[in-house]
Amino acid sequence: MDRRDFLARGALGAGAAAALAAPALAQISQPALRWRLTSSYPKSLDAIHGAAEVFARTVAELTDDRFQIRVFGPGEIVPALQALDAVQAGTVEAAHTTSFFYTGKNEAFAIGTGLPFGLNTRQQNAWMYEGGGIEAMNELYAKFNAYGLPLGATGAQMGGWFRKEIRTVQDLQGLKMRIGGLAGTVLQRLGAVPQQLGGPDIYPALERGVIDAAEWLGPYDDEKLGFHRVAPFYHYPAWWEGAATTHLFVNLEQWNALPRSYKAAIRTACAEATHWMVARYDIRNPDALRRLIAGGTQLRPFTREVLDACWREAMALEQELAARNPDFRRIHESWAKARDDMRQWFRVAELSFDNYVALASSRR
Missing domain, CATH: 3.40.190.170 (Bacterial extracellular solute-binding protein, family 7)
Known part of the structure; x- marks a missing residue:
């Protein structure tokens, strides 16, 4: 075999190998x-x-x-x-x-x-x-x-921005709040007036007093949207969005x-x-939260009274929807089983670890 024949055969072999190695997506139109x-x-x-x-x-x-x-x-x-x-x-x-x-x-x-x-x-x-x-x-x-x-x-999200601090369930009466999903229904049952607004419309509504409170997401986004400039109280947690x-x-x-x-x-x-x-x-949320607090934002937890009242209404609403909405009932059965199983496991593993580390870190 002369040198040219050898190189030609080698080139054919290399080409065949390359074709075999090429991604399937490149071979099929x-x-x-x-x-x-x-x-x-x-x-x-x-x-x-x-x-x-x-x-x-x-x-x-x-x-x-x-x-x-x-x-x-x-x-x-x-x-x-x-x-x-x-x-x-x-x-x-x-x-x-x-x-x-x-x-x-x-x-x-x-x-x-x-x-x-x-x-x-x-x-x-x-x-x-x-x-x-x-x-x-x-x-x-x-x-x-x-x-x-x-x-x-x-x-997990934050509980939103409020013109006035929320201390009791009574403080929810007549509160016009931008909030989506079933959380709005829960708050409505407690006397609030939920509003469904898209992201670009929230700040103008809060600034003009069309709404009294608004939830969006967390510190990183909320800082960008400027809610802290028109509502001083920043409540947590967003019980509606773990x-x-x-x-x-x-x-x-x-x-x-x-x-x-x-x-x-x-x-x-x-x-x-x-x-x-x-x-x-x-x-990015941690630094944003520090900046907001340094700028005068007043961080407040929802009280146990408010959380307990919201919990009761949320659990009742779940059962009512499952009873009258076949789609909700079908999906909820799957979701609720996963929820209950995972909560038992997380209580043993994740929560015990996270709670200890949080307490130990606070004592340093």
Whole structure:
């Protein structure tokens, strides 16, 4: 064999090996897709809005840029609280929003985000991915022409900003508060007047006195939105959101038409963005809270009287909804079993560890 024949054979062998090693996605012609995603969260909020950007970038990277998703802020295509409606109608292919914004369609939407006095972030994630939560919620979402996946989680939130300190249940009487999901129903049963407002509309309403209080998320976002400038009392904890899962909603026909590899890219990108959002808030909330307090914010815990009253109403509401709403009952059975099982385990492991470390650290 002469040298040229040897090199030719070597080149053919190398080419065959490269072809075998090439990613399957590169060998199979996949469609070039351009989707629009409408977000319910202001672009100024780099964690919660930013999660959609991380998601879109990851999808593009996983598909060699053949599947690109452009993210739009609230109001650029539709208002913040009409994101799911736009997906349902096919106005956009996808949305990043919060499931409990749509309890007016069906109260069971709230479970996808989190119920009052419900699961923490790890527990909600466990129920979603290992407890059948994604499948259970999608039986509901399919009725609204949507497919949903967790895309982001905030961790435990703060109880919101108040013009006046809340010390007793009586202080809730007539209180006009921006609050979403079933928590608004709980407060309404205690005399408050819940308001459903999208992120961009909260500050102007609080500044003008249209509302007396507002909850959004936590120190990092709340500082950016400027609530501390118009309401001095910052209460905690957000008993309505021990965790808040945000969602990707995809138009159901568009989802069903996707190649398997693109569906896998979306699932992977959602998980990536969720981890990213939790980490971003956990790192940035502490410094933001210190800045707020240094600037005059008055940090206040909800009293035991207020928490106990809210707990009683929340538990009663759960049972009432399960009794009259078949969708809520079906999903709640799965969710409640996971909740009870995980609480027993967390009481032994996580809570005992966290409580001891918190007490020991405070004595240093």
